[in-house]
Amino acid sequence: NAGVTQTPKFRILKIGQSMTLQCTQDMNHNYMYWYRQDPGMGLKLIYYSVGAGITDKGEVPNGYNVSRSTTEDFPLRLELAAPSQTSVYFCASSTGTTPLHFGNGTRLTVT
Amino acid sequence: AQSVTQLDSQVPVFEEAPVELRCNYSSSVSVYLFWYVQYPNQGLQLLLKYLSGSTLVKGINGFEAEFNKSQTSFHLRKPSVHISDTAEYFCAVSESLNPGFQKLVFGTGTRLLVSP
Numbered sequence: 081n082a083g084v085t086q087t088p089k090f091r092i093l094k095i096g097q098s099m100t101l102q103c104t105q106d107m108n109h110n111y112m113y114w115y116r117q118d119p120g121m122g123l124k125l126i127y128y129s130v131g132a133g134i135t136d137k138g139e140v141p142n143g144y145n146v147s148r149s150t151t152e153d154f155p156l157r158l159e160l161a162a163p164s165q166t167s168v169y170f171c172a173s174s175t176g177t178t179p180l181h182f183g184n185g186t187r188l189t190v191t
Numbered sequence: 192a193q194s195v196t197q198l199d200s201q202v203p204v205f206e207e208a209p210v211e212l213r214c215n216y217s218s219s220v221s222v223y224l225f226w227y228v229q230y231p232n233q234g235l236q237l238l239l240k241y242l243s244g245s246t247l248v249k250g251i252n253g254f255e256a257e258f259n260k261s262q263t264s265f266h267l268r269k270p271s272v273h274i275s276d277t278a279e280y281f282c283a284v285s286e287s288l289n290p291g292f293q294k295l296v297f298g299t300g301t302r303l304l305v306s307p
Binding site: 084111115120121122123124125128130138170172174179180182183184185 | 294
């Protein structure tokens with residue numbers, strides 16, 4: 081039972097590069113979320129999705145894009161990486177009355 | 192807008208001692224409240240949640256929390272901690288009317304350090 085799987089675990093990017101953080105879940109959850117976690121700041125919601133084909137902005141969406149073509153996958157795209165995007169990124173999913181299930185995170189450094 | 196305040200960034204405690212991690216929230220409507228735990232290099236796991244009903248909520252690993260509407264608080268407690276409880280603890284609030292769709296607002300976290 082894999083739950084929420086995030087890849088890669090670690091990544092170093094140069095300023096201006098782009099990359100996609102992958103997130104997949106095998107629990108058939110409708111709702112999926114992307115959070116970023118910065119030291120001493122808690123988690124901030126970047127984007128969320130209530131189902132395939134439907135996405136919406138969270139609290140800190142600037143510099144990111146998402147898509148939800150299937151129930152299972154919810155990739156997060158960084159188009160022009162900036163040092164301010166250095167963070168740990170968490171994907172999560174939920175449905176019904178279940179709590180959020182989190183992946184183990186992707187640690188991204190932009191230099 | 193809703194917000195969550197965790198007053199203590201770090202709480203050191205000796206093994207087998209009791210602990211309380213404080214959480215206060217602000218919201219203009221009914222809320223759902225959660226405590227999550229994050230062990231090193233892992234994602235967050237749900238400890239317990241308050242949706243409605245009894246204000247004393249019991250969670251996993253012997254933790255419990257009490258919802259106090261008048262004080263707008265949701266403090267987390269454990270009567271006797273173990274070394275393995277060393278982790279970061281996050282309080283979160285949601286105003287969502289749909290419990291399945293949880294647009295959570297997180298506090299900044301409290302690091303619990305348990306020493307022998």
